[in-house]
Amino acid sequence: MSMTAAPDLADPGLYLNRELAQIEFNFRVLAQAEDASVPLLERLRYLCISCTNLDEFFEVRVAILKHHHAFGDVRPGPDGMSASDVLTRIRERTLALVKAQYDFFNDVLLPSLDAEGIRFVARDAWNAKQRSWLQGYFRNEILPVLSPLGLDPAHPFPRILNKSLNLAVVLKGKDAFGRDGNMALVRAPRSLPRIIRLPSEVAERPYDFVFLSSILHEFMEEMFPGMKVRGAYQFRVTRNSELFVDEEDVENLALALRDELNIRGYAKPVRLEITEQCPKPIARMLMQNFELSEQDIYRCGGPVNVSRITAIYDQVDRPDLKFPTFVQRVSKTVTEERSLFDAIRERDILLHHPFESFSTVLELLRQASTDPDVLAIKQTLYRVGNNSPIVDHLIEAARNGKDVTVVVELRARFDEEANLKLANRLQEVGVQVVYGVVGYKTHAKMLLVVRRERGALRRYVHLATGNYHQMTSRIYTDFGLMTAHPDIGEDAHQLFLQLSGLGTIVKLKRLLxxxxxxxxxxxxxxxxxxxxxxxxxxxxxxxxxxxxxxxxxxxxxxxxxxxxxxxxxxxxxxxxxxxxxxxxxxxxxxxxxxxxxxxxxxxxxxxxxxxxxxxxxxxxxxxxxxxxxxxxxxxxxxxxxxxxxxxxxxxxxxxxxxxxxxxxxxxxxxxxxxxxxxxxxxxxxxxxxxxx
Missing domain, CATH: 3.30.870.10 (Endonuclease Chain A)
Incomplete structure (x- = not known):
């Protein structure tokens, strides 16, 4: 085609906004929930995923935008929109998304679950036996861990944990000290389950569940004896969850991150969710205490923590309401119990997860940890999950005298605390732990095994598009390549040297x-x-x-x-x-x-x-x-x-x-x-x- 009169390809009109594009993705996730051809409990999970995605969006992207806006950074992005413009559009699209989420929850999901014998029993539907059991549960399991707080000059508004369930309570009467009751807060500790399953002796359906918030509402007056509860309103605050550590100005990144994690749950608020029934004066009081504006309030047509209903997925034994199970294909090399080193030396091995099992990667590490010819193992870990066999094999390798080096990315968002614990565990057994490079997250997925064969050293490499995480390897699509190609092995070696030491830019032969x-x-x-x-x-x-x-x-x-x-x-x-x-x-x-x-x-x-x-x-x-x-x-x-x-x-x-x-x-x-x-x-x- 003719290239005359070339347009300005930096024109802001040619670029979509990143944050708004991210919200649109959540509409596509919610569409999976709305798709009647998807199994019912999977539709429930898609709804919850759209909610948790939105939480993270506010914790990170909106928090960053609000930070820039507050400090006068009005420089537009490639799309030409200022932070203020983007925040306005985010609110418009988020209001539409939240309405769609609760419309689906109330009008489609709850009736469909009820039809399948799975019910969230509302307070006005409890029978006498259920109410009696729930009252006993409240007194024995819930009340002992609650600390209701009356609001007065001696009891100022408390710190509220990020994304926790809370109730603002309106009271009437006098307490034991003769003080006039007015307002109180009830904070639900993270230790309490948000969904309680009714036992078979009181349940009317195979699966009857009750929201913790419903129990708190029903028995609220037991927390304030002698006083009258005029109203109780759920709320939930979302806070900035970005960690701000000046990596070039700290002596120990791990210690600096640990300090930041201790305060992240109470960082600057960015969103307030309240129930639709919450009166304006209560909303205004909450808004003022969190230093938020009307633009930061989102009214919910149901429980403010609707994403917690995902907890019932594993409790409901209804395979017919879930995706059909499948058996991951296991590498023939593993089933034949051959040496993976022999197999990789013969030809490269490709793994396509989740269709092929992650067990092949685990087996490579297991064999490397015990093979007397293996001298060294080097690996990057970004997200690994709890109780990872990967970590067990690395520890076993260190105990068997291998030289083990692990690059642990402490700044993997929302996995920082887990990775700090992982680093400590590895260091305790003599693994050399590296935190990556100052100013750059290590997101690469690499495993390098150095083995002595016939008097020479040979390198075996696993490179991947996804994390070394056994759980996500069953639900994420990813590729992994195992190879003994000399150039790739040399490149991986150079990259690990670059991550663990100091030096100039390395020139690689095959990798970018x-x-x-x-x-x-x-x-x-x-x-x-x-x-x-x-x-x-x-x-x-x-x-x-x-x-x-x-x-x-x-x-x-x-x-x-x-x-x-x-x-x-x-x-x-x-x-x-x-x-x-x-x-x-x-x-x-x-x-x-x-x-x-x-x-x-x-x-x-x-x-x-x-x-x-x-x-x-x-x-x-x-x-x-x-x-x-x-x-x-x-x-x-x-x-x-x-x-x-x-x-x-x-x-x-x-x-x-x-x-x-x-x-x-x-x-x-x-x-x-x-x-x-x-x-x-x-x-x-x-x-x-x-x-x-």
């Missing part, structure tokens, strides 16, 4: 890595496709990522589209590129897949004339991943593996017409329907193909 060569590597490969297109050769880019917002990459993708490069982007979450704009991005298509499993793998494919390249990575095409984190990107050199990933992760997902959404130029999404095509679900096809 942030914050050094990954961004420039992507830019160079997009430019290469532009060159092919301008020379009249076929040119195409396909990328499967979780998010896209890096300005340089987006601008070059626009240039590629104008040059005629065909571009397909599979972006699960927030995408700030506008596809389908005439003369700008008409050759770019963006789709999002939201299904049973969380799409987490990152795969980049470049046509490169007749020599296509395919890469897997830990990095999304985001500014933070490409420029402010330690990330890895690895090529798939085995043609069979490259073809398999291209087929399973790219063409398969581009054919999805069951769980796919199309991004429109205005930033909204529309669900893709099969039309005349055969229905195709990418995830279901992989379950059938790999798991049988």
């Amino acid at each position: 890595h942030s914050p050094f060569t990954l961004h420039t590597g992507i830019i160079a490969r997009i430019q290469r496709e532009i060159d092919h297109a301008e020379a009249g050769r076929p040119a195409r880019i396909i990328a499967k990522i979780n998010a896209l917002n890096e300005e340089d990459v987006i601008e070059l993708l626009y240039r590629a589209s104008r040059a005629g490069v065909q571009i397909d982007l599979i972006v699960r979450g927030a995408c700030t590129l506008r596809p389908g704009l005439p003369g700008i991005s008409e050759n770019i298509r963006v789709r999002s897949i939201v299904g049973r499993f969380l799409e987490h793998s990152r795969v980049y494919w470049f046509q490169n004339g007749d020599e296509p390249e395919i890469w897997c990575s830990s990095a999304d095409w985001m500014e933070r991943n490409l420029l402010r984190r330690v990330e890895t990107c690895f090529p798939l050199l085995d043609p069979a593996i490259a073809h398999r990933v291209y087929d399973e992760a790219l063409t398969n997902y581009l054919a999805d017409n069951q769980q796919a959404w199309r991004l429109l130029p205005n930033g909204s999404y529309e669900r893709i329907a099969p039309g005349e095509d055969m229905p195709h679900s990418a995830q279901q096809s992989l379950l059938a193909k790999i798991c049988g």
Whole structure:
């Protein structure tokens, strides 16, 4: 096409807002809950996921925006919107999302659960036996751990923990000291379950549940003997959960983070949720105490902590209301009990989770921990989960005399405390623990085993798109590659040296890595496709990522589209590129897949004339991943593996017409329907193909 009168590709009108795009993702998650073809208890979980996602959005993204706005940072982002503008639009879309969540909860979910014998029993529906049992439960299990607080000059408004359940209570009468009652607060400790299942002797249905808030409401006067409760209103405050540590100005990052964690639960408030029935004077009192404005209040058409209903999922034994179970395929090498070192030496091994079991990775570590020929193990850990066998194997390796080095990312958001404990546990057995690089989160997923074979050293490497987390490996889609390729082994060795020591930028042979060569590597490969297109050769880019917002990459993708490069982007979450704009991005298509499993793998494919390249990575095409984190990107050199990933992760997902959404130029999404095509679900096809 003609490249005359080139538009300004930095025009703010060409960029969507990152925060608003993130909210739109939660609408797509909620749409899964609203989909009647999804099993009922899975619909419940999708509702809860949309709620917890929104919590984190306020704790992090809104908190950062409010911080910038408060300190006069009015610089607009690539989309041209100021922090104030974005906060206004966030409120508009959040109000719509919250209404949709509670409409679904009240009008669809509760009646549907009731029809299946699963009921949240409201106070006005308790029979005499249930009320008696619940009163006993309140007196024996709840009341002893409560500390109701009357509000007066001697009892000022207390500190309220982030996202905790609380009730503002309006009282009438005098207490034992003759004080006039007016207001009190009841804080529900985290130790109390938010959902209580009625025992069979008093339940009327197979599964009868009661909200903790209902019990507190019903027996509130027992907390204030001699006084009359005029009203009790739930509320919940969300606080800034970003940790602010000046890493260059602390002597010990672990100690500094521990201090920050101690106060995070009481950081600056950013959102107040209250019930719809809460009177304006009570709302105003809460708003003033939390130093929030009317714009920060969200009224809820039900329990303020509706996300806690996810607790019933594991309590309800109804397989017919859940996704069908599946058996992950276990590597043949593991089932044959062969040496994984022998198998990897013969050829690279690809693992596609959750369809293939994470047990192969665990087995590699287990064998390495006991193999007398293994000299050293090096690994990055970002999120590992509780009671991880990964950690057990690393400890066993250290006890067996291996040199074990682990890079623990202490700043993995919301896993900071767990990772501090993990670091301490590893250090106690002699593992060398490194906290990464000052100023850069280590998000790379690498495992390196050094083994002596026939008088020489050989390196075995596992590289992945996802974390070393056994639980998420069953619900996230990710790729892992095991290889003994000498160049990749040398590159992994150099990266670990860079993470644990001090030195200049390393030059790698095969891998790309942030914050050094990954961004420039992507830019160079997009430019290469532009060159092919301008020379009249076929040119195409396909990328499967979780998010896209890096300005340089987006601008070059626009240039590629104008040059005629065909571009397909599979972006699960927030995408700030506008596809389908005439003369700008008409050759770019963006789709999002939201299904049973969380799409987490990152795969980049470049046509490169007749020599296509395919890469897997830990990095999304985001500014933070490409420029402010330690990330890895690895090529798939085995043609069979490259073809398999291209087929399973790219063409398969581009054919999805069951769980796919199309991004429109205005930033909204529309669900893709099969039309005349055969229905195709990418995830279901992989379950059938790999798991049988």
